[in-house]
Amino acid sequence: MIISSAKPFEEILELLKEEDDIFILGCNACAAKLHVGGELEVIRMQQRLEEAGKRVVGWVVPGAACSVASFDALVEKNPAIKEAKAILVMACGSGVSTVSRVAEVPVYPSNNTNSLGGRSQGEVIPELCAMCGNCTVYYFGGICPRGQCPKQLINGPCGGSKDGKCEVDQDKDCVWELIYLRLERIGRLDLLERIWDPNGIPD
Amino acid sequence: MPRTFKEKLLSDDFLVTAEITPPKGTDLNEALEDAEILRGLADAFNVTDNQRAVMRMSPLAVSKALLDKGHEVIMQLTCRDRNRLALQSDVLAAYSLGVRNISVMSGDHTTKGDHPRARPVFDIDSVQLLGAIRKMKEGFDLSGNEIGGMPDLTVGAVSNTDLSKPMQLLKLRKKIKMGAEFIQTQAVYDTGQFQTFMEHIVDMDIPVIAGVIPLKSAKMARFMNGNIPGINVPPEMIELMENAEDPAWEGLSICAQTIRELKGLCRGVHVMPIGSHSRTPELLEMAGIRKDN
Ligand code: SF4
Ligand code: SF4
Numbered sequence: 001m002i003i004s005s006a007k008p009f010e011e012i013l014e015l016l017k018e019e020d021d022i023f024i025l026g027c028n029a030c031a032a033k034l035h036v037g038g039e040l041e042v043i044r045m046q047q048r049l050e051e052a053g054k055r056v057v058g059w060v061v062p063g064a065a066c067s068v069a070s071f072d073a074l075v076e077k078n079p080a081i082k083e084a085k086a087i088l089v090m091a092c093g094s095g096v097s098t099v100s101r102v103a104e105v106p107v108y109p110s111n112n113t114n115s116l117g118g119r120s121q122g123e124v125i126p127e128l129c130a131m132c133g134n135c136t137v138y139y140f141g142g143i144c145p146r147g148q149c150p151k152q153l154i155n156g157p158c159g160g161s162k163d164g165k166c167e168v169d170q171d172k173d174c175v176w177e178l179i180y181l182r183l184e185r186i187g188r189l190d191l192l193e194r195i196w197d198p199n200g201i202p203d
Numbered sequence: 204m205p206r207t208f209k210e211k212l213l214s215d216d217f218l219v220t221a222e223i224t225p226p227k228g229t230d231l232n233e234a235l236e237d238a239e240i241l242r243g244l245a246d247a248f249n250v251t252d253n254q255r256a257v258m259r260m261s262p263l264a265v266s267k268a269l270l271d272k273g274h275e276v277i278m279q280l281t282c283r284d285r286n287r288l289a290l291q292s293d294v295l296a297a298y299s300l301g302v303r304n305i306s307v308m309s310g311d312h313t314t315k316g317d318h319p320r321a322r323p324v325f326d327i328d329s330v331q332l333l334g335a336i337r338k339m340k341e342g343f344d345l346s347g348n349e350i351g352g353m354p355d356l357t358v359g360a361v362s363n364t365d366l367s368k369p370m371q372l373l374k375l376r377k378k379i380k381m382g383a384e385f386i387q388t389q390a391v392y393d394t395g396q397f398q399t400f401m402e403h404i405v406d407m408d409i410p411v412i413a414g415v416i417p418l419k420s421a422k423m424a425r426f427m428n429g430n431i432p433g434i435n436v437p438p439e440m441i442e443l444m445e446n447a448e449d450p451a452w453e454g455l456s457i458c459a460q461t462i463r464e465l466k467g468l469c470r471g472v473h474v475m476p477i478g479s480h481s482r483t484p485e486l487l488e489m490a491g492i493r494k495d496n
Contacts, residue, residue, distance in 0.1 A: 023299065032453065056333045148311055151283075151323065155330035156374030158309040162432040168312045176370050192370070195377050198287060198327045198345060 001118055002092040003126050004037070004111040013052055016086065017035035022054055023084035025099060026061035027091035033119060036111050037065070037090035045090065045110065049166075057083040065095025071102040081086045116147070139191050141182035148175040154196045166167050208247040208275050208304050209357045212385055212410055218266060220277060220412055220451025221245040221480060223269065225260040230297040231268050233479075238274050240480045244487055244494050247275040247304060249387070251472065253284055256316025263297055270301045277359060278302045281310030285333065287327035291344055294336055298353045301323065306359035306387060307332045312433040329360060332463060337382035359385040360471045364400040364413075372404070379409050387473045388418040389433040392440060394464040401468050410470040415461055417486060418454035455482060459489035466490075 016022060026043050031037025037059050046056045046150045056079030068074060075081050084108050089096045093113040100107040115127045129137070129147040137144045146152045152170040157176035160167025184187050193200040211218055213348030223234050248269055250370055264277040277296050278476050307320040313321040313496065316408065323473065327335065336453045336495040339412055342352035363371040375386070391397045391413045417454050418424050421444040424436040463471050474483055487493075 150314075151309055151325045151328070153309060153325070153328045155328050155377055157368075157370050159361065159371065160309075160311060160432055161368075162430075167432070168314050180370050192373055195330060195334075195380065198331045 001033060001116075002094065003114045003117040003124070004031055004034065004092040005114060006036045007040075007110055009048060012088070012108070012110050013049075016054065016088065017051070019086035019106065019108075019125055020055050021057050021085040022049060023057050023078070023081050023087045024049075024059035025065060025087055025089045025095075027060065027065035027089075027093070027095050028061050029064040029066075029091075031065070031091045031095070031111065032061065032125065035061035036137065037061075037095075042090055045088070048089075057081075065089055068102055070099050070106060074099075074102060110140055122200045131198065134202065136202070139194060139202060140179045141186065141191070143175060143179045143182055145175050145179065154200065156192070208277070209355070209384075212357065212470075213388060216246070216471075217224050217466055217492070218243060218246045218410075218412055219487065220247050220471065220473045221477040222225060222473070223248045223250050223265065223484060224254065225250060225262055225265040227257075227259050230258075230261070231265065231348075232261050232346075234265055235268060235272060237480045238269055238272070238352060239260070240273070241483055244484060244492070245274075246471070246494070247277050249277045249279055249306060252279040252281045252310070252369060253316070254311075256311045256313050256321075257281065258316070258318055260261055262295060263300070263302075263331035266297065266302050267300045275304070277304040280305055280307050281311030281325050282307070282325055282328055282332055283313065283325050285444065286324050287345055290327070291339065294339055294356075295350070297355060301329060303338065303355050303359045306357065308361045317377065330374065330381050333358060333360060333378055333381035333383055342402070347434075357384050358382055359387060362388055362411075364388050364397055365402055365433050365435075366396075366403055375404065376407065378381075379407050383409065385410045385412060385470075387412045388414045388432075390414040390427075390475060391461065391465065392434065392436045394461060395421040396435065396469065397465070398468055412471040412473045413469050414467050414473045414475055415458050415465075416474075417482070418444055418450075420450045420454075423477070435446055440447070451482075456489060459486055462486075464493070 016138045018158050024045055026042040027037040040062055042059050049056050060078045062148055086184055088108050088110050089099050096109040096191045115128045115130045118128050126147050129144055132146050157174055161174035166172045196202055223238055226234055249266045252262045253447050262278050266278045269276050301464050309329050338351045344350050360378040362375045386409055421441050424441045424444055425480045427434045428436050444450055444453055465472055
């Protein structure tokens with residue numbers, strides 16, 4: 001899932017400074033699961049905007065903000081949009097961009113888009129994949145160093161980890177530590193011997 | 204005729220390399236003076252490349268200035284600041300200006316330095332850069348275009364000596380496979396631990412030049428233990444530093460003892476002083492190292 005997080009409300013107000021008659025569009029996919037674009041958050045946003053003196057003409061939470069057929073289709077399902085002079089999209093940048101392509105009015109993001117992550121047993125994992133276009137995650141025990149190592153090192157760790165923690169963030173495990181443990185557990189340490197060429201192709 | 208670093212690497216000499224930090228600014232005098240102190244003592248100077256992600260003059264310019272003064276250099280090259288085009292282009296530039304030794308490393312992350320918002324590159328890693336340079340030595344760039352070759356280039360890499368990190372050893376193996384001809388290490392304090400490391404990699408058959416940093420105070424020792432990966436100052440040393448009347452001298456003396464012990468274990472030492480090399484000659488003399496070639 002795409003990991004996005006809510007911008008501070010003050011920043012959203014600043015973005016909408018010149019705007020009124022706002023339509024709010026949430027997203028029932030990733031953003032809803034992360035509680036930054038589901039129905040509850042959309043309604044809460046409407047309240048806060050109205051408290052701040054804005055008129056909200058309507059809202060909708062489509063299945064996914066990143067999948068919109070056309071502006072007409074959008075209006076057909078949500079006639080209130082016709083009155084809107086601006087749309088606030090509570091989704092990732094992909095959702096904002098998709099809506100911007102079809103909408104006739106300015107479109108604003110309420111979220112910051114961070115990474116491609118996931119959610120496992122209730123825990124949100126912010127970074128999993130860097131979308132490199134050539135998935136080789138299997139060779140790393142399913143733990144992608146491109147997605148999770150800040151230096152994107154695929155031939156092994158830098159010398160910067162300390163006590164198993166990443167040089168860049170002492171609260172995070174060095175991903176190479178995790179890869180090693182995982183491959184050891186599944187008996188495939190041999191996968192680590194591969195030398196990856198600059199195009200990400202194994203020897 | 205003085206021998207090259209490469210020739211010395213292939214001999215049985217105990218080598219001394221020393222770190223030179225490029226200036227934060229355009230004045231080369233300090234760096235040149237620092238190197239001058241070690242003329243006849245150091246076999247080559249490692250010129251650092253935006254070390255700890257702190258912006259400084261390009262090691263290429265400093266290397267050239269040192270070469271002009273008749274010194275031998277090992278130009279460092281990190282993968283943090285340049286993509287594969289820029290890395291190869293700097294290797295070509297360095298070779299054409301007379302640089303004959305290059306040492307490659309990933310580099311500290313930009314968030315650790317003085318421009319924390321700088322975009323880190325890491326387009327290729329140190330293993331891949333070694334492979335690229337090997338190819339360049341044979342006359343081809345990374346895409347297979349002919350470039351004429353760089354037959355006299357000697358390439359090194361760095362390594363951790365911490366055996367508790369199996370991945371580091373695996374990576375060291377990869378570096379050697381991809382053409383590393385010598386290794387320089389993080390500062391060694393615990394020579395027993397270093398000896399175990401050397402025994403462990405004996406099959407890799409590569410000259411290892413062990414890093415040393417003279418301690419200046421007990422505080423510095425504790426700081427390094429807590430903050431610098433791969434450094435392990437034993438408690439006895441910290442205690443010695445703590446009780447020393449002249450901690451800087453004590454630090455030199457401890458370091459000299461370390462160098463003496465390292466003489467039997469590896470192919471050389473790499474001196475990384477904090478600050479200038481003003482006391483490095485004293486250190487080397489205490490360690491019984493005299494050179495004049
Ligand atoms: S290799 Fe890593 S970054 Fe590339 S697609 Fe697979 S998980 Fe994503
Ligand atoms: S410490 Fe590990 S995860 Fe962090 S940058 Fe280095 S190799 Fe990558």
